[in-house]
Amino acid sequence: MLSASVLEIRHLRTLQALRDSGSLVRAAQLLNLTQSALSHQVKLLEERYGAPLFERKSVPPQFSAVGSRLLQLADAVLPQVEAAERDVARLLQGQxxxxxxxxxxxxxxxxxxxxxxxxxxxxxxxxxxxxxxxxxxxxxxxxxxxxxxxxxxxxxxxxxxxxxxxxxxAFEIRALLAHGHALLAKAWLAAGDFADQTLITYPVPDDMLDLVRQVLEPAGVRPARRTTELTVAMLQLVASGRGVAALPLWAVQGYLDRGYVAARPIGPQGLRxxxxxxxxxxxxxxxxxxxxxxxxxxxxxxxxxxxxxx
Missing domain, CATH: 3.40.190.10 (Periplasmic binding protein-like II)
Structure with a gap:
């Protein structure tokens, strides 16, 4: 006869987070836990079932047969739990x-x-x-x-x-440059590197541009400017050597992967x-x-x- 289950809702959420995020580090961040707390949860389950839940050295995690079965349970149970909680909220506070x-x-x-x-x-x-x-x-x-x-x-x-x-x-903002640009010789760009460039931005106030507000303005650097409403137009101008830009890394990762433009960090720690x-x-x-x-x-x-x- 099986002993009482140690499974809790948080364990099921942990398994889903591991799969969806692709690593222990990112899963811990997704769940707002420390990595040690997350590892403790996993260890507890593995000790209970006497088997590993996933391959530690694989990225993303490769779930074992035991881990896959528990993940199936999580996918079946958690949507019902969340739906019930939303229904309760509707009953208490109206729809x-x-x-x-x-x-x-x-x-x-x-x-x-x-x-x-x-x-x-x-x-x-x-x-x-x-x-x-x-x-x-x-x-x-x-x-x-x-x-x-x-x-x-x-x-x-x-x-x-x-x-x-x-x-x-939070996210990193990278400087975008045309291939062959002289600034690509640098590992990262400082405020002064933008002084003789044409900075291409959206047509918004300077206090809404992280590069200007956090980097250029404190250093007293005021490069020539050009604006465009469209991200794709900005990238086209950069690619053709008409100027440089600064955009969130997640917004331009696809263009970087295809080699359309090149990028460099802004500052030794990056611009956030x-x-x-x-x-x-x-x-x-x-x-x-x-x-x-x-x-x-x-x-x-x-x-x-x-x-x-x-």
Whole structure:
């Protein structure tokens, strides 16, 4: 007769995270655990069943027969658990609602659309919409009642009391250059390297450009500028030697893999950007908003290369 099961919901989530993220390190980040805590969970299960759950040296993890069977259980059980929790939230707080999303970054749509698709499947009764146009002050739309969530790159201390900021993820911003560019001889670029270049950006205020705000402005560097609305146009200009640009690595990884342009880190530690979901406190209290943040974090972490959860 089998002894009492040691399996818990958290163990099943751990197995899914290992598969979806591809490594112990990333799975721990996805679950907001330390790597040692995650390893302890795995060790507990392996001791209980007397067999390894996956091959330690393989990346991504190759699950054993035992691990695969438990993963099948996780895939069957966890969707039912999550659906039941959403049903309970609907019973307690009512159904329906509207989620209007405003963005301040041109590349946000690359990851926002998959996240919205995943959220829509979980909360079909919530009306999803993107506030049309680019907005230099998306948080202002929250106060005006024109948006429910604003995707922002900075947490404004002045808004801290009136606006909730839910951290999403961090990412590296790389300098993009044409093949054969002289700056490719450097391992990383400093502010002064941009001084005699033409910097191609989106047509937005400088305080919304991480490269300008974090690197160039503090160093007093003001390169020549050129703007374009489209990411693909920016990359085409870079590829043809008309200037340099700086974009999130996840947004241009496909172009780098195909050799369309080249890239270099900005600064010895790299240039880091962040994204947060801002909303008013009364919106934060809605269960579907909390799920939107969770789904967005998980979807982006699994699908975008090189992002780190905040």
């Amino acid at each position: 329906g609602g509207q989620l209007r999303i405003a963005v301040e970054c041109h590349t946000c749509f690359d990851w926002l659309m998959p996240a919205m698709d995943a959220f829509r499947a979980r909360w079909p009764e919530v009306e999803l919409d993107i506030v049309s146009g680019f907005h230099a002050d998306p948080v202002g739309l929250l106060h005006q009642g024109r948006a429910d969530v604003a995707i922002v790159s900075e947490v404004d201390a002045g808004d801290a009391a009136a606006v909730d900021h839910h951290p999403l993820f 950007g962040e994204l947060h979901a801002a909303c008013l406190p009364q919106v934060s209290a809605r269960p579907w908003l909390q799920d939107f943040v969770a789904v967005t974090r998980e979807t982006s972490f699994v699908t975008l290369k090189g992002v780190e959860l905040l």
